[in-house]
Amino acid sequence: MKTKKIKVLLLIGFMLLGTYVQAQTVQAADEEIKKAKEWISTLELKDGEKENRLVQVVSTHLATVKNWHNSHPFSTVPAGINPLDGKPLSDLHRQIIADSAIPSTVHQDLMSGLRKDLTEEQVAMVLDKYTIGKVAFTMKGYQAIVPEMTAKETAEIQKLMEKAREHAVDYKSMKQISAIFEIYKTQAEQYLNNNGRNWRQMYNDYAKKVKAEKAAKKQE
Structure with a gap:
């Protein structure tokens, strides 16, 4: 029972x-x-x-x-x-x-x-929604850090960021999406190093420049 x-x-x-x-x-x-x-x-x-x-x-x-x-x-x-x-x-x-x-x-x-x-352009627009526009945001960062970034460098890194975007859409959280982008950002930085650039030096120079600009603004 x-x-x-x-x-x-x-x-x-x-x-x-x-x-x-x-x-x-x-x-x-x-x-x-x-x-x-x-x-x-x-x-x-x-x-x-x-x-x-x-x-x-x-x-x-x-x-x-x-x-x-x-x-x-x-x-x-x-x-x-x-x-x-x-x-x-x-x-x-x-x-x-x-x-x-x-x-x-x-x-x-x-x-x-x-x-x-x-169209491929429209597909990219939808994928940008998934990743809250991280391709354009990341490219803007590279263009600020890399002095006189060439058309070839821009095209190669853009291609990597677009791969990152498509890869990232299969993940749930923004932390995961950012981590997927980091994989491709590492590849982009390796590409720059392999083609006559020094990523670490460029990044350090950019960081110093930003720090100096902030200090100058405080003194105004």
């Missing part, structure tokens, strides 16, 4: 949990659809069918990334060391590892869905 009661209570518990999870999923879907609509509306496509398809593509991707992230916490990755520097993996590193295991089809579906209805 006691066993039967326990089974009934467990069944009720699972039913309630199912209802709660379903409610949470619907709420999350509403949030992602709202965000997708806001992003796509900025393109001013003036084509309802196309807009609806794109909203579906973006909201599905946002929901899938969020659900994967929530169901794969950093604790699913064993604590260990970063083989590049021997330092312990941070919680952020472990979360990035967990999220990077998301099936590649999730990214492929996003990109193919966007390119079906948009």
